[in-house]
Amino acid sequence: MAQLLLRGIKKRFKTTEVLHGIDLEIGDREFVVFVGPSGCGKSTLLRLIAGLDPISDGQFFLNGKLMNDVAPSRRGIAMVFQSYALYPHMDVYENMAFGARLMGLDKAEVERRIAEAVRMLRLGELLKRRPRELSGGQRQRVAIGRALVRKPDVFLLDEPLSNLDAALRSDVRLEIARLHREIGGTMIYVTHDQVEAMTLADKIVVMNEGRIEQVGSPRALYETPANTFVGTFIGSPRMSLVTVTREGTRLGIADGGSLPIDTKLDARALKLGMRPDAVSLHRGQGGEGFHAQVVYTEYLGDNAYVYVRLADGTLLSARTAPNDDFAPDERVSVTLAPGTAHFFSAEDGRRLVP
Amino acid sequence: MPKLRMTGRGLWITVLVVPPLAFVALFIVYPILSAFAYAFFDWQGLRRLDFIGLENFHTVLFVEPYRSWTLNAFRNNVIVFFALMVLQNGLGFILAYALWRELPGARFHRVAVFLPVVLSTIIVAYLFKLFYHPLFGVVNISLRSIGLGWLAQPWLGQSSTALWSLIIAQAWHMVGFPTLVFLAGMQRIPGEILDAVRMETESEWVKITKIVWPLVAPSATIVFTLLFVGAFNWFELPYIMAGLDGSPFGSTDVLGLYFYRTAFGNVSAGQQDFGLGSALAVLIFIFIAAIATVITLRLRAREIQL
Ligand SMILES: Nc1ncnc2c1ncn2[C@@H]1O[C@H](COP(=O)(O)OP(=O)(O)O)[C@@H](O)[C@H]1O
Ligand SMILES: [Mg+2]
Numbered sequence: 001m002a003q004l005l006l007r008g009i010k011k012r013f014k015t016t017e018v019l020h021g022i023d024l025e026i027g028d029r030e031f032v033v034f035v036g037p038s039g040c041g042k043s044t045l046l047r048l049i050a051g052l053d054p055i056s057d058g059q060f061f062l063n064g065k066l067m068n069d070v071a072p073s074r075r076g077i078a079m080v081f082q083s084y085a086l087y088p089h090m091d092v093y094e095n096m097a098f099g100a101r102l103m104g105l106d107k108a109e110v111e112r113r114i115a116e117a118v119r120m121l122r123l124g125e126l127l128k129r130r131p132r133e134l135s136g137g138q139r140q141r142v143a144i145g146r147a148l149v150r151k152p153d154v155f156l157l158d159e160p161l162s163n164l165d166a167a168l169r170s171d172v173r174l175e176i177a178r179l180h181r182e183i184g185g186t187m188i189y190v191t192h193d194q195v196e197a198m199t200l201a202d203k204i205v206v207m208n209e210g211r212i213e214q215v216g217s218p219r220a221l222y223e224t225p226a227n228t229f230v231g232t233f234i235g236s237p238r239m240s241l242v243t244v245t246r247e248g249t250r251l252g253i254a255d256g257g258s259l260p261i262d263t264k265l266d267a268r269a270l271k272l273g274m275r276p277d278a279v280s281l282h283r284g285q286g287g288e289g290f291h292a293q294v295v296y297t298e299y300l301g302d303n304a305y306v307y308v309r310l311a312d313g314t315l316l317s318a319r320t321a322p323n324d325d326f327a328p329d330e331r332v333s334v335t336l337a338p339g340t341a342h343f344f345s346a347e348d349g350r351r352l353v354p
Numbered sequence: 355m356p357k358l359r360m361t362g363r364g365l366w367i368t369v370l371v372v373p374p375l376a377f378v379a380l381f382i383v384y385p386i387l388s389a390f391a392y393a394f395f396d397w398q399g400l401r402r403l404d405f406i407g408l409e410n411f412h413t414v415l416f417v418e419p420y421r422s423w424t425l426n427a428f429r430n431n432v433i434v435f436f437a438l439m440v441l442q443n444g445l446g447f448i449l450a451y452a453l454w455r456e457l458p459g460a461r462f463h464r465v466a467v468f469l470p471v472v473l474s475t476i477i478v479a480y481l482f483k484l485f486y487h488p489l490f491g492v493v494n495i496s497l498r499s500i501g502l503g504w505l506a507q508p509w510l511g512q513s514s515t516a517l518w519s520l521i522i523a524q525a526w527h528m529v530g531f532p533t534l535v536f537l538a539g540m541q542r543i544p545g546e547i548l549d550a551v552r553m554e555t556e557s558e559w560v561k562i563t564k565i566v567w568p569l570v571a572p573s574a575t576i577v578f579t580l581l582f583v584g585a586f587n588w589f590e591l592p593y594i595m596a597g598l599d600g601s602p603f604g605s606t607d608v609l610g611l612y613f614y615r616t617a618f619g620n621v622s623a624g625q626q627d628f629g630l631g632s633a634l635a636v637l638i639f640i641f642i643a644a645i646a647t648v649i650t651l652r653l654r655a656r657e658i659q660l
Contacts, residue, residue, distance in 0.1 A: 052549050071556040079553050085546035089568045098564070099554035150554070 001063060002028050002076075002153035002186040004049070008058035011044050011210075018044055020210045021058065026188065026203070031180050034190045035197040036207035036233070042190045043082075045207070046156050049188065050079050062153070073102070078147035079156040082163065084139045086131040092142050093127045100149045110149070117145040120182065121175075137168045144176075148183065155187045161196065173199060194234050198222070206230050228349035231273045231342055237305055239273045240316035242290075243346060246270060256311025257291040257333065261341055265352055273342030276305060279318035281326065282333045289333035292316065294326045308332060386639065393632035400628060410633035414616075420630065426604050427612040434521055434608065435585035441525035443577055446532030447570075451562065453533070454540040464537075468530035475527065479594035482523035486510050513605035516596060520606055524591050528584075532577045539573035540566060575653035579646050586642050589614070609638050 004026040011019040019041045026032050034042040047053045049060065051072035060067045067075055078099075086095050096117060100110045118124055121141040131139055140160060147155055160176070161169045177200055180187050191197055197204050198218045206213040206221065206229070214226040218234075225231035231239045244251040246268055252258030285291045292308035295315065304322045309315055316334065326332065343352040393410050396403040414420045449467055453460050470478065485492045486509040494506035509519040543566065551565050589610030592600065598615055600607025617631020 047549075050549075050553060052552060072552050073555050077553070079550070081546040081550060083544060083546045085544065085550040087547065087550070087565060102555045102557075102560065146550075 002026075003061075003063055004154065004186070004188075005061040005064075006049075006058070007061070009045070009048060009055055009060060010057035011041070011048060011053070012056040017056075018210050019048075022212055024205060024212065024215065026186060029184050029186055031177075031187045031189065031200060031202045032205060033197040033201035033203070034188065034205045034207055035194055036192065036213075038192045040207045041210040042192070042207055043158055046079075046158055046188065046190050049154075050077055050156055051075050052079075076153040077156060078150050078152035078154070079158070080140075080143045080147050080160050082159045084131075084143040084163075086139055086142055086146070088131050091128050091130055092123060092134070092145075095131070095142055096146050096149045099146060103150060113149040113151065114145075117148040120148065120179065121145045136164050137172060140164065140172060141175075144179070148179075153185060155185055157187065157189045159190055159192070161191070161193075176200065195236060198234070204234075206233060208233075224351065225273075225342065226351050228271060228273065228344045231344065231351075235275060237276050237317045239275050239342065240279070240314065241344070242272050242274070242310055242312065242314045242316065244270055244272045253290055253310055253312050257285070257289055259289060259336060261336070263341075263343065265343060267346065267352070269346040270352070271344040271346050271349065273344060274316065274336055275340065275342075276317040276319045278337045278340035279316065280335050280337070281306060281308065281318050281320060281324075282335065283326075283330065285331050285333050287333055289335040292332050292334050294328055294330045294332060296328060297326055308334065310334070389632045389635050389639075392628055393636045395629055397628040400626075402628075406629070410629045411637065414630055414633050414637070420616075423604070423607070423612055424609075424634070427600070427607045427609045430517060430600075430606065430608050431586050431588065433517065434524075434588055435582060437518070437521045438525055438528075438581055438585055439578075441521065442529050443532045443574075443581060445525065446529050446577070447536050447567075449529065449533045450536035450540060451566065453537055467533050470527050471530040471534075473527065475590040476594060478523060478527045479591050482519075482526075483510070483595050486519055510595060511602060513603050516602060516605045520592055520595055523595065524588070527591070532581075535573045535577050536570055539570035543569050571653070575650060578653060579649050582649060583642055583646055586638065609634070613638065 004024070006022050006024040009019060009022040010017060022045060034045060036042055044053070048055050051067065051070060055068050062075060062077075087098065090098060093114065096114050097110050100113055105113070118127065121144060123138075123141060123145055126134060126138060126142070131142070134142065140163075144160075157176070161172055164172060173196060176187075176189070189196075189200060201218055203215065204218055204221055205215050208229050213233075214221060214230045216224075221230055221234045225234060225239075228241055232241060242253060244253055246263070246265070247258075249260055249262055250258045251261045251270070251272060281292075281294075282289065290310055292310050295307045295309050298305040298307070299322060301322065304320050304324070306318050306320050306324075306326050307315055308318065318334065320326070344350060345352055392402070394405055394407060396406045396409070414424050449463075453464050453467070484490075488494060488506075488508040488511065491509075493509065497503060497506045507515065509515050547565070547569075548561075551561050555561065587610055588608050592606050592608055592611055593614075596606040598611055600611050613631055613634045616634055617626060617628055619626030
């Protein structure tokens with residue numbers, strides 16, 4: 001059982017405020033991912049939840065109990081650190097047993113829990129090794145094991161994949177997803193990588209500059225981003241944004257062509273968001289669509305992304321078939337599949353419902 | 355044929371290495387070796403007589419009154435060593451921990467703790483001699499002014515307190531050194547490891563004994579070794595504060611003073627015996643070298659890669 005409630009959480013270091021009022025609810029057994037560019041305050045928020053840093057303002061409730069002044073070790077929360085933070089002078093077994101013993105568990109129970117963690121994480125042959133004799137991926141598993149044996153209500157993981165090489169990352173990602181299913185605790189996972197966030201999360205919390213931009217399922221964030229920040233942050237390659245003016249039923253770029261798009265919006269200026277997979281490129285100009293010039297092509301095997309520059313200088317990406325060869329500098333027209341346009345306010349970037 | 359021609363770099367290295375090597379050979383190796391040799395001769399003052407084998411060693415170790423003097427001085431050194439281990443290294447560790455945890459005023463105290471270390475021993479010794487003065491000393495005056503006048507006593511003048519008074523002066527003087535070394539060791543511990551411990555316990559005791567101490571232990575090797583060498587070579591401070599005789603009644607006598615008295619004589623009592631002095635010096639040297647080696651090897655073995 002673990003329900004977290006954050007109300008108006010602020011964090012100041014001396015005089016600089018780095019979190020400006022975070023409101024968030026996290027349900028039992030949820031896998032929540034905090035995602036955002038680095039420096040946006042994800043780790044800070046995680047440390048406040050863990051109790052490692054004091055909350056400057058606001059309240060944090062865990063299962064209805066106010067946690068602001070509760071010591072980290074008494075919150076029922078375990079954390080997996082970015083550097084793993086294993087105790088260098090203890091072997092793997094001791095690393096896991098240390099916290100469990102401090103909880104006052106008897107010897108048999110400690111043994112039992114370690115055995116379970118060893119089974120889940122396949123640590124068997126490593127038990128007698130010191131951390132420095134382990135590879136990055138093994139250390140990672142030990143760090144997770146150390147959290148597991150405490151059977152916490154909440155697991156916190158701060159960028160757990162960032163110190164692993166690319167090949168290991170997807171393995172460990174799957175592993176973490178499996179663990180979450182198996183142990184069923186609430187997990188809060190921090191990353192700056194939106195792909196990790198999309199693949200793991202039940203619920204994504206997108207953060208930027210100490211504020212939450214949007215909270216929602218991966219699908220909700222992808223399909224209905226609340227603002228241009230979320231729109232461009234979620235999805236790869238990024239959503240392209242272009243400022244357009246509406247004239248009747250057409251959206252146009254100054255001297256750059258136009259598209260017929262039906263909207264009930266009455267603003268004259270809009271930001272139009274287009275995902276690469278909704279964009280089509282057509283050779284030549286003069287027909288329907290925005291005018292553009294090919295910049296370069298990213299060939300990925302099963303498909304290719306073509307980057308083109310619109311008349312106002314915006315760079316836009318389009319997914320194309322891998323055998324559609326577009327040459328650099330080639331003139332093309334850009335069209336958009338019906339119903340895929342995202343509209344944002346030209347003033348504050350907020351999503352507008354068409 | 356391999357070239358033995360000096361390159362510019364080789365020349366530099368030679369120029370830089372030869373003088374200190376010569377210095378070491380002349381002022382360290384040669385005296386040690388000659389002391390070694392002197393110890394096997396009979397001496398009359400500074401005049402060398404016959405080769406007498408191990409006679410001098412036998413005398414200082416087994417013949418009265420040398421035997422009791424040696425034992426007494428050695429016992430005092432042992433007390434000094436263990437007392438300083440607690441008062442200097444133990445306190446140093448606690449101070450380092452407090453400084454490291456950034457308790458209020460840490461920045462000021464970091465300097466304050468180390469300041470006495472840079473003072474000359476002479477200054478510290480005279481300062482504490484004044485502090486301990488039975489009538490005008492700060493210690494007794496403070497005791498009297500807070501109504502504990504019955505505790506005031508001639509600290510350096512009675513056997514029961516003299517050695518401990520010196521030990522406290524020494525600990526005050528040097529406590530900054532282990533503090534600094536331990537603090538440096540603590541600052542090498544990654545912050546996330548401490549955070550990890552804090553997630554598991556809030557007990558400072560567990561943190562210190564199970565995590566901080568084991569991780570700082572490597573820096574303890576050097577601190578322990580130096581303390582050991584320092585404690586058994588102790589000379590300046592007792593010499594200035596208590597005099598060459600280890601007064602009162604030999605209660606502050608240590609091997610350093612005893613050796614000096616034996617080899618070079620005393621202002622009051624003129625007898626001097628270079629042979630016995632050298633034998634003592636050799637024994638002290640061998641003892642320190644042997645134990646220091648053991649300490650270093652033993653402690654090294656448990657050093658940890660962070
Ligand atoms: N101990 C600290 N003192 C001062 N500023 C800090 C401290 N820790 C973090 N910050 C600042 O808070 C902001 C958020 O940092 P952090 O939470 O680490 O970002 P993220 O984990 O999202 O990359 C950054 O601007 C960082 O400089
Ligand atoms: Mg971070």
